[in-house]
Amino acid sequence: MSMMRSIAARFAIATALAGIATVAFAQETILRSSDTHPAGYPTVAAVEYFGELVKERTDGRYAVEVYHSAQLGEEKDTIEQVRSGVIDLNRVSMAPFNGIVKETIVPALPYIFRSEAHMHAVMDGAVGDQIKAAFEPHGLVVLAYYDAGARSFYNSKKPIETVADMQGLKFRVIQSDIFVDMVAALGANATPMPYGEVYSAIETGVIDGAENNFPSYDTARHSEVATYYSLDEHTILPEVFVMSKAAWDKLTPEDQEIFQQAADESVVRQRELWAAKAEESRKTVEAAGAKINEVDKQGFIDAMGPVYDKHVTDPVLKKMVEDVKAVK
Known part of the structure; x- marks a missing residue:
């Protein structure tokens, strides 16, 4: 009986150790996700929420580590890393993909969207699906489109009320030819530059300002060095949450469904967080002394022909533009 108990005890220990090993092995599949924004930013929080859902629904077989604040590099660098599979997941603005996925040019066009609601209807529909399909040949799978609000110009010199006020000013833009040409069409000078370099560039006078949404203007502290924020709202540019196709293809069909559902639910969370953050950030920068003004928006729209x-x-892009305009 003693020997039988000993064998049973050893079997129980082995079984328990095997269970521990299984759990440990399951926890080893950690996916790295990059974001340039700081902790707590709506996109960062949304991807963290996505990771929580994935971990829960795969019983811990997958976990997501979110590296915020450009810890893995600025957007241009991380795009190449996710395409090659070095990074598994990435939240990036749509514009840096313009030179890689031509279909992303359309949502980056100035004044293509009439409102944020119009942008949602477009990106949640057939045009959004068309853009998603265009990413895959480039080693990327689009999991979600996130809100980034309307982008407007801000600078350290003066309020911008008409296109004439743009003359000669130097603005940082996203590394996108569309943004460079947009600024040139308005009579200003564009300087493509990584997001993390903007504050010091304005502070030292290398540039006069930049263009972005209220939460970025607030959290990157650009409002400290560029106090004039002018509501031209030239783009309502969605952001994109992508996964390396190499990593995606390793998932079973069942896990792919879990990942996609988690991403869909993260969009709902992100939109709620975004709306709250945009309102909060506007109040924050106004309280700190930022001067916000309306502009003659029609003049800006008229300048976008070139x-x-x-x-x-x-x-293909001409048809997409017409399709976007037709969405109610």
């Missing part, structure tokens, strides 16, 4: 003429020459 940008469309240059960037919307492909028949």
Whole structure:
């Protein structure tokens, strides 16, 4: 009986150790996700929420580590890392993909969207699906489109009320030809520059300002060095949450469904967080002394003809532009 008990005890210990090993092994599949924004930012929080859902629904077989604040590099660098599979997941603005996935040119066009509600309807529909499909040949799978609000110009010199006020000013823009050409069409000078370098560039006078949404203007502290924020709202540019196709293809169909559902639910969370953050940030920068003004928006819209003429020459893109305009 003693020997039988000993064998049983050893079997129980072995079984327990095997269970521990299984759990440990399950926890080893950790996916790294990059974001340039700081902790607590709506996109960072949304991807963290996505990770929580994935971990829960895969019983711990997958976990997501979110590296915020450009810890893994600025957006241009991390795009290449996720395409090659070095990074598994990435939350990036749509614009840096313009030179890689031509279909991303359309949502980056100035004044293509009439409102945030219009942008949601477009990106949640057939045009959004068309853009998603266009990413896959480039080693990327689109999991979600996130809100980034309307982008407007801000600077350290003066309020901008008309296109004439843009003359000669130097603005940082996203590393995108569309943004460079948009600024040129308004009579200003564009300087493509990584997001993390903008504060010091404005502070030292290398540039006069930049363009972005209220939460970025607030959290990157650009409002401290560029106090004039002018509501031209030239783009309502969605952000994209992508996964390396190499990592995606390793998932079972069941896990792919879990990941996609978690991403869909993270969109709902992100939109709620975004709306709250945008309102909060506007109040924060106003209280700190930022001067916010309306602009003659029609003048800005009228100046965009050359940008469309240059960037919307492909028949596919021309059709997409018409499809976007037709969405109610």
